[in-house]
Amino acid sequence: MTIALETQNLEKTFGGLRVTRDLSLKIEQGARHALIGPNGAGKTTVINQLTGVLKPNSGRILLEGQDIADLPVHKRVLRGLSRTFQINQLYPDLTPLETIGLAVSERLGHGGDWWRRMGTRSDVNGEIAELLTRFHLLDVMNEQTVTLPYGKQRLLEIAVAIAAKPRVLLLDEPAAGVPESERHDILAVVGSLPRDVTVLLIEHDMDLVFSFADRISVLVSGALLTEGPPEQVARDPQVKAVYLGEEAVNV
Amino acid sequence: MTASSDVGFHAQRQARWHYGEFAFWLVVLACGFLFPTRYLIMTDILRLALFAMSLDLILGYAGIVSLGHAAFFGVGAYAAGLLALHGIINEPVLALIVAGLAAMVLGFATSFLVIRGVDLTRLMVTLGIALLLEALAERFSNITGGTDGLQGIEMQPIFGEIPFDMFGKAGFFYSLAVLFVLFLFARRIVHSPFGLSLRAIKNNPLRAAAIGIPVNRRLIAIYTLAAFYAGIAGALFTQTTAIASLDVFAFERSADLMLVLVIGGTGYLYGGLVGAVVFRMLQELFSTITPQYWQFWIGLVLVVIVLVGRQRLHRWVLYVPNLVIKQVAGRKSVVAVPESDA
Numbered sequence: 001m002t003i004a005l006e007t008q009n010l011e012k013t014f015g016g017l018r019v020t021r022d023l024s025l026k027i028e029q030g031a032r033h034a035l036i037g038p039n040g041a042g043k044t045t046v047i048n049q050l051t052g053v054l055k056p057n058s059g060r061i062l063l064e065g066q067d068i069a070d071l072p073v074h075k076r077v078l079r080g081l082s083r084t085f086q087i088n089q090l091y092p093d094l095t096p097l098e099t100i101g102l103a104v105s106e107r108l109g110h111g112g113d114w115w116r117r118m119g120t121r122s123d124v125n126g127e128i129a130e131l132l133t134r135f136h137l138l139d140v141m142n143e144q145t146v147t148l149p150y151g152k153q154r155l156l157e158i159a160v161a162i163a164a165k166p167r168v169l170l171l172d173e174p175a176a177g178v179p180e181s182e183r184h185d186i187l188a189v190v191g192s193l194p195r196d197v198t199v200l201l202i203e204h205d206m207d208l209v210f211s212f213a214d215r216i217s218v219l220v221s222g223a224l225l226t227e228g229p230p231e232q233v234a235r236d237p238q239v240k241a242v243y244l245g246e247e248a249v250n251v
Numbered sequence: 252m253t254a255s256s257d258v259g260f261h262a263q264r265q266a267r268w269h270y271g272e273f274a275f276w277l278v279v280l281a282c283g284f285l286f287p288t289r290y291l292i293m294t295d296i297l298r299l300a301l302f303a304m305s306l307d308l309i310l311g312y313a314g315i316v317s318l319g320h321a322a323f324f325g326v327g328a329y330a331a332g333l334l335a336l337h338g339i340i341n342e343p344v345l346a347l348i349v350a351g352l353a354a355m356v357l358g359f360a361t362s363f364l365v366i367r368g369v370d371l372t373r374l375m376v377t378l379g380i381a382l383l384l385e386a387l388a389e390r391f392s393n394i395t396g397g398t399d400g401l402q403g404i405e406m407q408p409i410f411g412e413i414p415f416d417m418f419g420k421a422g423f424f425y426s427l428a429v430l431f432v433l434f435l436f437a438r439r440i441v442h443s444p445f446g447l448s449l450r451a452i453k454n455n456p457l458r459a460a461a462i463g464i465p466v467n468r469r470l471i472a473i474y475t476l477a478a479f480y481a482g483i484a485g486a487l488f489t490q491t492t493a494i495a496s497l498d499v500f501a502f503e504r505s506a507d508l509m510l511v512l513v514i515g516g517t518g519y520l521y522g523g524l525v526g527a528v529v530f531r532m533l534q535e536l537f538s539t540i541t542p543q544y545w546q547f548w549i550g551l552v553l554v555v556i557v558l559v560g561r562q563r564l565h566r567w568v569l570y571v572p573n574l575v576i577k578q579v580a581g582r583k584s585v586v587a588v589p590e591s592d593a
Contacts (some may be wrong), residue, residue, distance in 0.1 A: 050460065057401040077463035089461065094447075097261055103462040104453055111464060114445035114472075115364035119262025122255065129261070138254060164462055199443035250284055 002029040002155050003065070005050070005081070005168045012045060012060035019045045020056065021223040031146075033155070034201045034209045037219035038242065041197050041204045044086055046219070047170050050200075051083050063168065064142055065199025082166035083155040084090050086173045086202075088157050091147035096137045099145060099172070103163035127163070135159040136185060158189060168198045172237055211236070218242075266442035271574055273519065276431065281477075283423055290419035296311060296531045297426040298487050303511040303523025304430075307479035311517030312441055313473045315365065316454030318505050319381030320375045323354040323478040325500035327485030329356070329388065332401040332495035341407040343490050347429065350486035351479045358478020362471040378502070385500035400496025404489065415491070422491035429487060433480060437520055440476075449473055450518070513553060516561050 005027040006154055012020035019042040027033045030112045035043055046053040050061060052073040061069045068076050091099055101118060107112045132138045135155045140148055146158065158174060177185050190212065193199060200224060202208050209216065209230075214231040218225040220242050226233060280295060302324055311313040330350035333339070340346040364376050388395045396402060408414040415421050440446050452466050453460045460466050489495045498504070507530070515526020533552060537545035 029586075053457070060381040077461060085458075085459060085461075089455055091451050091458065093454055094450060097258060098447055099451075101258075102444065102447050102464075106448070106463040109429055111444050111448055112469075114440050114443045117263055117266045117439075117442050118444055118447055119259045119266075122259070125259040126255045127252060127352045131256055132258070141258070142264070151334050161456070169522035196392070208503065227513045 002131040003027065003062070004029045005064075005200065006029070006060075006062040006150060008060040008062070009049070009055045010046070010049060010061070012042075012049060012054065013057055019222045020049065021221070023059070023219075023222070023224055025217060025224070027198060028215075030195055030198055032199050032214045033211035034203060034210055034216045036203065036206075036209055037142055037225075038217060042222040043219055044172060045222075047083060047172050047200075047202060050170060053079065069083065072211060077164050077166075080167035081163070081170070082161045082164040082168075083170035084157050084161045084174055085174055086176055087182055088145075088153050090145045090153060090156060090160070092144070095130065096132065096144050096148070096152075096159075097141040099160055100131050100137075100155060103160050104131075106129055107164050119249050130203070131159050131163055135162075137202075142215060144199045146251075149182070151178050153186065154178050154182075154186055155189065158186070162193075167202070169193065174201070175203070175208060176232060252476055263442075265567060270579075272521075274572075274576075275524075279427065284370060284419075287418070287420070290423045292418055292428050292531065292535070294423045294491050296527050297423070297430050297489070298523040299507075299511065299531065300458050300527035301426075301430045301433060301487065302481055302484035303508055303515070303527050304434065304520060305484060306475045306508050306521075307478065307517050307520060307523045308437060308441075308477040309474055310512060311472055311519070311522060312449040312453065314471065315474060316370050317377040318366075318502070318509070319377030319379070320477075321500050321502070321504040322377070322381040322384050323358055323380075323481035324485035324488070324504060325384055325388070325475045326354040326357050327351060327482030328489045328495045328499040329395060329485075330403070331480070331489040332404055332485035335395070335404050335406060335490070337399055342411060343409050343425070347483060347490065350489075351483040353481020354485065355465060355479035358482075359471070359475040362474040364477075365474060367469045367546070378505070379527065380493055381500055381502065381505060385497060388500060398497060400494055401489075402494070404493045404495070405492060406490055406504055408485055408512055424489060426487050429483065433483065434520065434524075437480070441520065442490050445469070445472075463539065468509075508555060510549070514556060514561075 001024050007023055007025045009136070010020050010023040011018070034174070035046065037043055045054065049056045052071060056069065062069055063076070063079055064082055068079060071221040082127065098118070101124065102111070103125050105113070108124060110121060110124065132141050135158065137152065137156060137159065140152060145153065148156070152176070158171070160168060171190065174190055175183055178186055187208065201209065201212060213230055215228070216243070217231055218233060218239050225238060225242065226236050259549050282311070286293065299504055302320070305323070306320050307319060324438055327350045330353040331346055334346040334349060335341070340349055363434065365373055368376070389397055406415045409421065409425055448459065449462050449544050451464060452469060457464055485499060488499065511526035511530045512522055513526070514529050515522035515524065534545065537548040541548070
């Protein structure tokens with residue numbers, strides 16, 4: 001089995017706080033891998049290190065066998081590693097058409113074109129149209145993003161990540177904050193991602209995790225607690241203690 | 252229409268010329284024939300407009316604030332002055348381009364300092380660079396003429412054919428031609444994927460990087476280009492007034508430019524042009540009414556603009572023209588209002 005994304009002995013500290021502790025993860029090609037853990041376990045910090053927003057103190061990050069730990073954010077994207085954000089990171093003034101158009105242009109290497117107008121490349125237009133249709137955004141493609149309902153913005157957030165045609169996709173709580181009525185679209189979209197795309201999902205919603213993931217890693221206080229197929233993780237007494245136990249307390 | 256061609260159509264929506272834009276440029280051209288006694292002030296407005304357009308490229312599109320844009324204006328002005336004074340390049344258009352390139356080199360070199368940090372850092376760094384250059388120009392008075400400035404500049408005819416006349420007619424049409432060409436160029440650029448990526452960076456640099464945009468490289472590119480534009484504006488200043496003195500680097504020049512864009516709005520290219528006209532008109536008007544206190548009234552106008560909101564003002568101003576245009580050319584051709592101004 002080939003490994004799509006791997007971390008080796010990843011360490012990250014904020015001041016005296018160790019937020020990632022000797023983390024070694026292996027995510028197989030085409031996997032539906034979920035990373036779960038209680039609040040403050042350091043899940044998003046891991047994603048930020050994988051994508052290059054944060055620099056680890058030590059350890060290696062391998063994308064398809066190549067060390068990417070020293071690459072800046074945009075170069076990792078061009079290597080096929082793309083993400084969504086837990087809190088939408090979109091362009092408030094731009095339209096979905098422009099947002100996706102830009103992502104497609106960048107991937108095809110047209111992003112630096114300063115003479116040719118937007119919308120004059122048929123290959124780019126075709127892809128934009130396909131993505132807008134697939135993510136139910138065609139009817140709002142000319143609206144400013146800031147005016148869109150939250151569910152649509154969430155779809156756009158995922159569409160932008162997909163527009164980069166990632167081979168490894170990191171989904172940071174894709175359904176977070178989406179009202180029940182709009183949830184279905186998001187789940188359908190996440191469920192219909194092509195099988196050759198490797199997905200690492202960070203999620204609090206256990207229904208989504210167990211219906212989606214074929215492998216689960218549990219992170220507690222920045223360290224890997226356990227890892228395995230969903231049934232095994234669900235039965236693990238340690239997981240019940242630290243993770244599900246915490247949920248029980250919340251209730 | 253298929254979804255794909257539909258997308259292409261809408262993606263080019265902003266890049267298409269509106270009737271209002273044609274009207275705008277026709278009016279500007281007509282001014283050159285209607286007010287033959289006012290060439291000097293009108294040329295001054297054109298220079299300011301070009302200078303403001305330069306700031307708009309970095310501020311309105313890429314979100315880079317600057318309080319030292321006069322640095323590039325000054326370098327362009329002195330470069331054009333020195334080229335003409337020492338007879339290095341006599342042909343004005345060529346000299347203009349070379350002066351622009353000189354400013355561009357400075358823009359590229361300083362861009363690495365400017366792209367770092369947040370707005371406040373950028374304000375201080377740009378301000379510092381402009382002050383530094385002003386001090387250097389004063390120190391090396393053997394080259395720059397110090398506080399006296401460059402004197403005795405004699406401009407040769409444009410393309411060796413059209414001489415600069417004492418009424419400023421040639422200077423006006425020359426400046427207008429330069430402004431228009433550079434406007435077309437800027438207009439083309441802001442509607443390209445590159446231009447759109449600048450707006451994306453301004454909106455959200457984190458996301459911009461996360462879709463593969465090389466943020467720093469794009470910012471360096473636009474900052475360098477804006478320096479070229481500002482340099483050209485400075486060179487036009489020297490060429491049309493035949494003087495270059497230390498005040499080309501002055502802080503007031505950079506600060507005025509911000510006011511121009513506050514009046515005209517950013518991020519749609521016309522902001523600098525409209526702002527320059529309104530700013531100079533207000534200046535003229537108030538200094539005629541009250542020579543001592545005109546700055547008070549300019550200040551008051553600015554406060555009103557910021558409080559009421561430019562978009563609302565634009566809607567009032569454009570109400571009648573749009574009414575006419577709607578009758579002639581249909582509903583969709585109304586004059587564009589900047590969309591990023593709230």
